[in-house]
Structures are given as structure tokens and as C-alpha cells.
Amino acid sequence: MTAPLLSVSHLSAVSTRDGEGAILRDVSLSVARGEVHGIVGESGAGKSTIVKAILGILPRGIRLTGGAIALEERDLLTLDPDKRRHVLGAEVALIPQDPLTALNPGRRIGAQLTDGMRLWRGLSGKAAENRALALLHDVQMREPARVMRAYPHELSGGMRQRVLIAAAFALDPKLVIADEPTTALDVTVQKQILRLIRSLQERHGTGVIFVTHNLGVVAQICDRATLLYMGRVMEQEATATLLERPRHPYTRALIAACPRYDRPGQDLAPIPPDVIAACRAEIASLDRDGASHG
Amino acid sequence: MADLLIDARGVVVTYAGQRSLSGRRLAPRPVLHGIDLTIGRGETVGIVGESGSGKTTLGRALIGLLRPADGSIRFDGNDIVDLAETAMRPLRRRMQMIFQDPMSSLNPRRTIRSILSDPLLLHAIAADRAGAERRVQAVMERVGLPLALLDRYPHELSGGQRQRVGIARAVVLRPDFVLADEIVSGLDVSTQAQVLKLLGELKRELHLAMAFISHDLSVVRAVCDRVYVLSAGRVVEQGRCEAVFRAPAHAYTRALIDAIPLPVVDADWLTRQPVAAG
Numbered sequence: 304m305t306a307p308l309l310s311v312s313h314l315s316a317v318s319t320r321d322g323e324g325a326i327l328r329d330v331s332l333s334v335a336r337g338e339v340h341g342i343v344g345e346s347g348a349g350k351s352t353i354v355k356a357i358l359g360i361l362p363r364g365i366r367l368t369g370g371a372i373a374l375e376e377r378d379l380l381t382l383d384p385d386k387r388r389h390v391l392g393a394e395v396a397l398i399p400q401d402p403l404t405a406l407n408p409g410r411r412i413g414a415q416l417t418d419g420m421r422l423w424r425g426l427s428g429k430a431a432e433n434r435a436l437a438l439l440h441d442v443q444m445r446e447p448a449r450v451m452r453a454y455p456h457e458l459s460g461g462m463r464q465r466v467l468i469a470a471a472f473a474l475d476p477k478l479v480i481a482d483e484p485t486t487a488l489d490v491t492v493q494k495q496i497l498r499l500i501r502s503l504q505e506r507h508g509t510g511v512i513f514v515t516h517n518l519g520v521v522a523q524i525c526d527r528a529t530l531l532y533m534g535r536v537m538e539q540e541a542t543a544t545l546l547e548r549p550r551h552p553y554t555r556a557l558i559a560a561c562p563r564y565d566r567p568g569q570d571l572a573p574i575p576p577d578v579i580a581a582c583r584a585e586i587a588s589l590d591r592d593g594a595s596h597g
Numbered sequence: 598m599a600d601l602l603i604d605a606r607g608v609v610v611t612y613a614g615q616r617s618l619s620g621r622r623l624a625p626r627p628v629l630h631g632i633d634l635t636i637g638r639g640e641t642v643g644i645v646g647e648s649g650s651g652k653t654t655l656g657r658a659l660i661g662l663l664r665p666a667d668g669s670i671r672f673d674g675n676d677i678v679d680l681a682e683t684a685m686r687p688l689r690r691r692m693q694m695i696f697q698d699p700m701s702s703l704n705p706r707r708t709i710r711s712i713l714s715d716p717l718l719l720h721a722i723a724a725d726r727a728g729a730e731r732r733v734q735a736v737m738e739r740v741g742l743p744l745a746l747l748d749r750y751p752h753e754l755s756g757g758q759r760q761r762v763g764i765a766r767a768v769v770l771r772p773d774f775v776l777a778d779e780i781v782s783g784l785d786v787s788t789q790a791q792v793l794k795l796l797g798e799l800k801r802e803l804h805l806a807m808a809f810i811s812h813d814l815s816v817v818r819a820v821c822d823r824v825y826v827l828s829a830g831r832v833v834e835q836g837r838c839e840a841v842f843r844a845p846a847h848a849y850t851r852a853l854i855d856a857i858p859l860p861v862v863d864a865d866w867l868t869r870q871p872v873a874a875g
Binding site: 345346460489490491492493494497498501516517518519520521522523524542543546547556557558560561562563564565567570571572573574 | 647648756785786787788789790791793794797812813814815816817818819838839842852853854856857858859860861862863866867868
């Protein structure tokens with residue numbers, strides 16, 4: 304069997320501000336080519352820390368204490384910084400959560416889309432512009448030529464997210480990291496964006512890490528998913544297995560806590576305190592085991 | 598319905614025309630085009646729609662935070678549109694609001710105790726500090742917050758705790774009506790379920806009428822009796838939740854419901870287009 308596209312193994316991290324409190328606890332996951340892998344969990348579960356560790360942009364207050372991150376068997380954590388920047392720039396792309404802050408408000412869309420192509424692919428100005436137009440067409444943007452000349456504030460939230468998806472796929476990356484890309488959008492726009500990411504990903508055979516707190520989104524776009532709680536992997540399965548035959552009580556409780564319009568009369572079920580207590584005890588015990596082996 | 602608390606008829610709200618870059622005054626922009634809406638005592642009514650549909654504007658008009666250009670809004674029989682401030686004041690206590698972002702709606706320089714007890718003294722519901730404290734402690738217990746938090750400031754609380762303070766602040770005044778505008782959209786599902794459950798219990802205990810504004814139709818289905826669907830400042834559909842969710846009459850309602858991803862694997866969902874309304 305060939306090595307996965309991305310492999311995160313035994314990754315651990317602590318907060319240096321918070322008395323070395325654990326943020327990631329022995330997290331392992333892998334993403335195959337052409338696979339959409341969900342990283343799921345509530346706030347504070349460690350979803351964005353994993354993403355930042357892959358991209359090498361951890362904030363100063365967080366320190367990795369162990370583990371490895373390999374992109375096609377190149378260990379990103381030990382690669383020399385120049386080489387790593389090159390690998391990440393050319394092979395990994397990010398679709399961020401907030402499309403407005405991710406775009407430079409003072410530059411036209413066309414200029415922002417063509418930067419990467421000229422820098423990483425060495426395209427001429429004209430060639431890059433043509434490629435950008437084709438990309439905007441690919442993300443089903445109406446009047447791409449007009450959008451090229453527009454500034455970010457002239458576009459709606461959904462259009463800005465389309466621009467960022469175009470930018471993410473512009474360099475034909477091997478791995479795309481989508482970090483809660485639809486959280487700020489209306490549901491009908493969210494559906495269009497999910498459809499778009501899935502179709503581009505399938506067409507290019509891209510591996511995708513899809514970060515979300517929404518189990519509904521996981522169900523519709525992810526092939527497999529890793530559910531995190533307090534920085535620990537609670538369950539990692541094919542999406543259908545995770546949602547239909549959850550093994551961990553936390554997974555079951557989280558699924559039950561989602562309100563569903565198709566199940567009226569079903570009472571809202573907050574996660575029972577004893578499930579949380581059991582999770583914490585389990586994590587504390589695993590922490591102790593880890594410490595005694597280390 | 599015989600026992601209406603809120604009866605809004607033909608509500609039109611227009612935002613004043615802004616000046617363009619050349620200094621020319623642009624035409625006023627209508628945001629609500631003649632909305633009819635009623636809320637019975639003890640009833641929870643959902644107001645749903647996408648960004649820009651006018652749902653927040655409608656909510657603000659209902660509690661007198663902005664004045665419609667046309668139409669009437671009766672609260673317990675009083676038309677609040679042209680009511681003088683002195684006549685409005687006693688009604689204000691009876692209509693309260695819970696906001697989307699409790700961090701921005703709670704005064705960061707006041708303790709939780711002061712945030713909860715000041716309105717009681719202002720509206721003369723409590724005669725003195727001791728009386729206010731008793732009510733504050735009771736409401737803290739009711740919303741499931743430890744009394745130790747009373748001496749803390751809003752930034753020291755978690756998002757879920759702050760939203761409970763927001764709810765406590767609204768219900769401590771014993772209102773008849775609460776406007777809840779996207780109050781769970783920033784919360785994790787587990788916290789969201791707790792907050793919604795609490796709200797449902799309070800609604801029954803206090804016989805509260807509620808306007809529940811949300812873009813999340815699953816949440817609306819879980820807490821509301823009736824629902825109004827807004828699009829571009831107009832009500833495109835309204836009715837009892839069972840009926841609207843079982844057989845949405847308007848294509849827009851159908852599209853909104855169909856766009857909700859359920860936590861169930863459905864291979865066709867992504868590519869499926871909403872079925873046209875029959």
C-alpha cells in the first residue's frame with residue numbers, strides 16, 4: 304500500500320501560557336489522495352491547532368511536544384524552513400473561515416488571484432490572468448471579467464468564498480485545508496459552496512482536510528472523519544460508520560444533541576454530565592499512561 | 598386568535614437614503630414591505646430567512662427599537678408606533694431582548710450581579726438592594742449558574758455562561774414578551790441544546806411569548822409553535838411548524854429546508870436541487 308498523502312502521527316501540543324496544559328493529545332490521522340477527511344469537534348477540541356501545526360503557523364503560546372507530520376513522506380516538522388515553505392506554498396492550500404479578512408481589501412481580486420500563479424508556477428502576467436478567469440469560471444462565478452476588476456467589499460460573502468476556493472485550487476495543490484469555510488454563510492449558499500468544493504476536489508483528485516463543528520456538514524461532504532474532544536481523538540471512522548454506528552458515548556451524545564427538523568417532537572438532548580465526566584476521566588487516564596510510557 | 602399579545606399590521610420599515618460619494622442623497626431603501634405578524638400570549642413564533650431578509654429589522658420594530666414608516670404594531674392593545682416615551686416606558690419592562698452575542702450586549706465593566714440587579718431597581722421591581730439580591734440569586738439558580746459568578750465580569754465567563762446571563766437578565770424582569778435574535782448561532786451544539794432546553798422551560802414556567810429569530814430551521818423546528826418565512830422584506834409563508842415543515846408551500850421555504858445538512862449520510866444531497874413546490 305502506498306503512503307498516504309498526509310500523515311499526522313502521535314501529535315501532541317501544550318499551551319505554554321496555561322501551565323503547559325495539553326492542547327493535542329497523541330493525535331494521529333491520515334488523508335489519502337482524493338479523500339475528504341473531516342476534523343470535527345466543539346470549540347477547544349484542538350481542530351484549528353492541528354491545521355496550524357500542518358501549515359507551520361502555530362501561535363507563540365502553543366508548543367508541539369511530540370509527533371510527526373508527513374506530506375508524501377516528507378516530515379514537515381524537521382524539513383528546513385526554506386524547503387518547507389516551498390513545499391507548503393506549492394502543494395498545500397487553505398480555504399479560510401472568514402473570506403473577508405483573508406482577502407486584501409485594497410487590491411483587486413484579479414491581482415490577488417494571479418500572485419500565487421506567478422510566484423509558484425512562474426506564469427506570465429497574461430497567462431496568469433487567463434488562468435484566473437478560467438478558475439473563476441470553474442467556481443461558477445458570473446461575469447468573471449468584472450469580478451477580476453472588483454475589490455473584495457464589492458462582492459457578497461458567498462462570492463468572496465468562491466474567489467478563495469478558486470485561489471485554493473489555482474496551483475492544483477495536493478492537499479486543501481478547508482477551515483470551517485461555510486460557518487459564516489447562509490444555508491443555501493453553504494450548500495453551493497460544499498457542492499463546489501466536492502466537485503473540484505473530485506475532478507482534481509485532491510486530498511481535503513475539512514474542519515467543522517457541524518455533523519450535518521460532515522455527513523454530506525466527508526469520506527472519513529476524526530472526532531476530537533479536549534485534543535484527544537475520540538473516534539475515527541468512515542463517515543457513515545461514525546454517524547450510524549458510533550462506538551464512543553461522546554459521539555452518540557453529540558449526534559443526539561443536534562436539533563433536526565425532520566425529527567419533530569424529539570426533545571433537545573444536551574450532552575449528559577456523566578458522559579462528559581467519563582470522557583474527562585478516560586482522557587486523564589490515557590494522559591497518565593502516556594506519561595508512564597514516556 | 599383571541600388572546601393576542603402582539604399584533605403587527607402592514608409594517609413598512611425604510612432605511613434613510615445614504616449619501617453617495619458625490620454627495621447626492623440616494624433614495625430611501627425599503628427593508629420591510631408591509632408585514633403582518635401576530636404572537637399570542639405564551640406562544641413562540643419563529644422568524645426565519647437568510648441574511649438581508651429583514652428578520653432582525655422586524656424584531657427590532659416589534660419591541661419599539663425602530664419606528665416603522667407605515668403600519669401599526671399593537672402590544673397588549675397599545676399601538677407602540679406613535680406612543681410617547683412616558684407611555685412606552687412601562688411597556689419596555691414587559692418586552693425584553695436576548696442578543697446574538699452576549700459579549701457585546703453585556704457591559705464589560707459591570708459585574709454579573711450589577712448587570713442583573715440594576716434593571717430590577719431601575720424598574721422598581723425590587724424595593725431595595727436586598728430585595729434585588731434575592732431575585733438575582735433565584736434567577737441565577739434557575740438558569741443553572743453558580744452564585745460565585747455574580748462577582749465576575751462578562752469576559753471571565755464562557756460563551757454558554759454568558760448566554761445564560763443574557764437569558765437571566767431578560768427574564769428577571771418578568772416580561773410578557775422576549776425577542777431572541779440568533780441567540781444560539783455562536784454556540785457549540787452541546788451548549789446550544791442546553792440553552793434551548795432552558796429557554797423552553799422558562800417559556801412554559803413564565804408563560805412567555807417569544808419571537809425567535811434564526812437562520813437555522815432545525816433550531817426553529819425544535820422551539821417554535823409557528824413560523825414566518827421572510828425573503829427580501831416580505832413574508833412568503835407562515836403557519837404552524839408541523840404544517841410548514843411537512844409541506845412547505847413556497848419554493849423559497851422548500852429551498853431553505855432542503856439546504857440544511859442532516860447528520861445522516863445521503864449520497865445525493867450535495868447534487869440534489871430542491872423539488873419545485875407543487
